[in-house]
Structure formats: structure tokens, C-alpha cells
Amino acid sequence: MNQESQPSFPHRAGHGATPGLFDATSKLAAILIGAAAVIAGLAAGLRNPFLTDAASSQGAAIDALFSITLGIAAVIFVVVQGFLLYSIIRFGQPAGDETDGPPIRGNASLEVIWTAIPAAIVVFLALFSYRVLADIERPRGDEMIVEVTARQYAWEFYYPTSDIQSNELHIPLGRQVLLKMRSTDVIHAFWVPEFRIKKDVMPDRITEARITGVQLGTYPVVCTELCGAGHAVMRSQVVVQSDAEFRIWTASQAAGKLRAPADPLAYGRELYNRLACNSCHALTDAAAVGQIGPSLDGIGGRAGATVAGQSAEEYVRLAIVKPNAYLVPKYQPVMPGDYGLRMSDAELDALVQYLLTRK
Numbered sequence: 001m002n003q004e005s006q007p008s009f010p011h012r013a014g015h016g017a018t019p020g021l022f023d024a025t026s027k028l029a030a031i032l033i034g035a036a037a038v039i040a041g042l043a044a045g046l047r048n049p050f051l052t053d054a055a056s057s058q059g060a061a062i063d064a065l066f067s068i069t070l071g072i073a074a075v076i077f078v079v080v081q082g083f084l085l086y087s088i089i090r091f092g093q094p095a096g097d098e099t100d101g102p103p104i105r106g107n108a109s110l111e112v113i114w115t116a117i118p119a120a121i122v123v124f125l126a127l128f129s130y131r132v133l134a135d136i137e138r139p140r141g142d143e144m145i146v147e148v149t150a151r152q153y154a155w156e157f158y159y160p161t162s163d164i165q166s167n168e169l170h171i172p173l174g175r176q177v178l179l180k181m182r183s184t185d186v187i188h189a190f191w192v193p194e195f196r197i198k199k200d201v202m203p204d205r206i207t208e209a210r211i212t213g214v215q216l217g218t219y220p221v222v223c224t225e226l227c228g229a230g231h232a233v234m235r236s237q238v239v240v241q242s243d244a245e246f247r248i249w250t251a252s253q254a255a256g257k258l259r260a261p262a263d264p265l266a267y268g269r270e271l272y273n274r275l276a277c278n279s280c281h282a283l284t285d286a287a288a289v290g291q292i293g294p295s296l297d298g299i300g301g302r303a304g305a306t307v308a309g310q311s312a313e314e315y316v317r318l319a320i321v322k323p324n325a326y327l328v329p330k331y332q333p334v335m336p337g338d339y340g341l342r343m344s345d346a347e348l349d350a351l352v353q354y355l356l357t358r359k
Contacts, residue, residue: 025090033082037075045071052194055215055240058136059196065132072121137210140176148181150188150201152336153230154276155221164253167274169221169238172246176212185336189225192238198224213240229334230292233279268354271347280335285358293335294328301359316352 048067054060093101146169147158157169171177181190183203190209191198199209223234241249269286272278278288282295304312307326318325321340324333340348 026086029086029090030083033079033086036082037078040078041071041075044074053215054196055194055213055217055219056192056197057212057214058210059194060214061132061136062196065128068128069125072125139178139210143176143178143210144171145178145180146171148179148190148201149184150181150190150223150234151184151338151342152186152228152334153223153234153279155190155223155234155236157236159250162250162254164250166253167276168236170246170249171211171213171238171240172243173213173216173240175243176210179209179211181207181209184338186227187225188223188227188234191222191224192219193222194219195238200225211238213238216240216242229332230280230290233290233292234276264350265354265357268350268357271343271351272354275339275342275351277351283358293331296355296358299358300356303356312356313352316355317348320348320351 045067048063048070050070051063051066054063145160147160148169149156149158154167155169156165156167158165179190179199181199181201182205183201185203187203188201189198190201192211194215195211195213197209197211199207201207217240219238219240221236221238223231225231227234239249272283272286273288277283277296278286278290280290280292282289282291282297284297299316300312303315304310306315310318315326321337323335323337323339327333343351
């Protein structure tokens with residue numbers, strides 16, 4: 001093709017004027033992109049689509065940090081994508097143009113701007129994050145202490161002031177609670193989604209978290225650290241109650257601890273669920289549907305014939321305190337071996353007798 005027949009591309013070097021980067025069209029595009037970015041940032045920050053209402057004061061502070069971060073991210077996203085699309089449309093290579101673009105030298109002012117702005121954003125978010133962290137971890141004078149024990153695959157909550165223990169966490173509305181958490185076996189993680197609080201729970205140290213419920217209700221406690229075959233069922237709940245309801249619950253727990261169980265069957269069922277046997281073993285009477293271990297329906301009727309020369313009571317008791325002594329085919333040896341240490345002799349006897357009634 002001779003020179004006269006070559007197509008002309010006005011925006012290329014040597015073929016006419018290049019569209020100005022700061023002409024009227026570019027300025028209008030910058031204004032429109034900037035306006036769209038501000039609107040997107042405000043919409044994302046003020047109406048965060050990823051959050052529900054926080055049920056704790058700590059969660060409200062964390063939500064504010066997240067919303068501001070999301071708003072800033074939305075502004076940056078719209079600005080970057082907007083100018084990218086505008087550049088592709090206005091300065092893109094036309095079909096058939098195989099010539100090189102004009103050489104462009106570095107722009108010191110632009111490089112300073114796009115370095116300074118992200119640096120300022122990072123510093124701002126770092127300072128804001130530190131302020132939020134300091135605020136949610138600041139102790140109050142009236143905080144209540146609860147000792148949390150995590151084990152495969154259950155949570156236990158002990159109230160040292162009242163000397164009571166529960167498999168549910170009950171807290172009074174508006175009062176700060178200090179959780180002192182430890183694990184008896186592997187690493188777990190304590191997470192209450194509506195509280196926005198998540199902390200690792202480890203066997204070699206005590207970790208702490210402070211929560212203050214601001215909405216009455218019941219919220220799930222979830223283990224978010226893969227801790228074994230029963231990880232998915234390691235759940236409990238936080239019950240946020242009025243101060244009067246919390247006092248009634250505390251008194252009822254203390255009274256139940258001092259009073260001998262009037263109904264051994266109900267007491268055994270309560271132990272079965274409180275000790276998290278229900279997380280791994282199905283048992284119709286206890287409304288348990290666990291599938292990690294064998295079903296215990298009818299265990300009282302078949303336990304005596306399982307091992308020659310061993311009574312049903314001996315078999316059930318040994319299966320609890322030494323779970324790997326006899327393994328049921330097709331099931332993995334995942335049951336912790338410390339149940340004999342977790343329970344008093346009276347509790348162990350009550351649980352064994354309860355299981356023997358399941359025929």
C-alpha cells in the first residue's frame with residue numbers, strides 16, 4: 001500500500017492533533033465520574049448492603065469502621081473504572097490502526113497524587129481502626145466475668161461470682177461482659193456474628209473479649225476454627241436478657257445445682273445435651289440428630305451383648321471415659337477421652353443410667 005492510500009488516524013503521532021487530556025470533554029467526564037464516585041461512596045457507606053443490625057455496642061463501632069472503609073473503596077472503584085472506560089472509549093486504538101502510540105514521558109505531579117492519596121487513606125484507616133479497637137476493649141467498672149471453655153465439640157460457660165455453669169451464655173442487657181476463654185484440646189474460635197466479635201480460643205493461653213449486648217434476643221455462638229470432625233456442630237447461643245430476667249435465670253441455675261434431681265430421666269437427658277453428646281450421637285429421646293458417631297437409640301438393650309463377659313453398665317461407662325476402647329465399625333475415633341474428667345462421679349452415674357434406659 002502506498003503512502004497516499006494509507007488510512008489516516010488523527011489521534012496518532014504524525015497524523016494530526018491528539019485529543020487533549022484536559023480539554024472540555026475530559027473535564028466534563030472527570031466531573032461526571034467524580035460525582036458518580038461520591039454518590040456510590042455515600043450509598044455504600046450509609047446503606048451498607050452486607051450488614052444487619054449489630055446486637056452489641058462493640059458491633060456498632062466495628063460496623064461504622066466497615067461502612068467507612070466500604071464507602072472509600074466504592075469511591076476508588078468508581079474513579080478507577082470510570083477513567084479506565086473513558087480512556088478506552090476516547091483514546092482506544094481504532095480498527096485497522098497498527099501504528100505505535102506517541103511516546104509519553106512520566107508525569108511527576110500525577111505520580112505524587114496517586115501515591116499521596118492512598119497513603120493518606122491507609123493512615124486514616126489505621127488510626128480509625130486503632131481507635132475502634134481501643135474503644136471495644138476498654139474495660140468498665142461494672143463488667144461481669146464469664147469463663148469460657150471450648151472443647152471438642154462444645155462450649156461451656158462458668159460464672160465465678162455465682163459459681164454456676166451452663167452450656168448457654170446468658171448476659172444482662174447493657175452490661176459489659178469479659179469473656180476469659182481457653183481450650184482443653186485444640187484451637188477453636190469464638191464467634192457471635194451479630195456481635196461482630198471473633199476470637200481464637202487456644203489450649204496454651206487465655207484469650208479475652210468484651211461484649212455488651214444492646215438488643216434482647218438469642219444469638220448463635222459458632223466455632224470458626226476447623227477443630228475436628230464435629231466442628232460443624234460445635235454451636236451454642238448467647239441469650240441477652242433484661243437485668244431482672246438474668247437474675248431469675250442465675251437464681252434458677254444456682255437452685256438447680258443445689259437441689260437433687262427429682263427426675264433422673266430428665267436429669268440424664270439434660271446432661272446428655274449439656275455435655276454435647278447430642279452433637280455427635282443421635283438419640284430420639286434427647287432430640288439429638290448427630291451423625292458423627294453411632295446412634296444411641298436402643299443402646300441400653302444391646303450394650304450387654306456387645307462385649308462378652310461385660311455388663312451393659314460396664315460397657316456404657318467405659319465407652320464414655322475411654323471412647324477408643326471399643327470402636328464401632330465405619331466410625332472414626334474422634335470422641336475426646338476426657339469425659340471422665342469433665343463430669344463428677346454423680347453426673348457420670350446419672351448419664352450411664354439414663355443411656356441404659358434407652359432400649
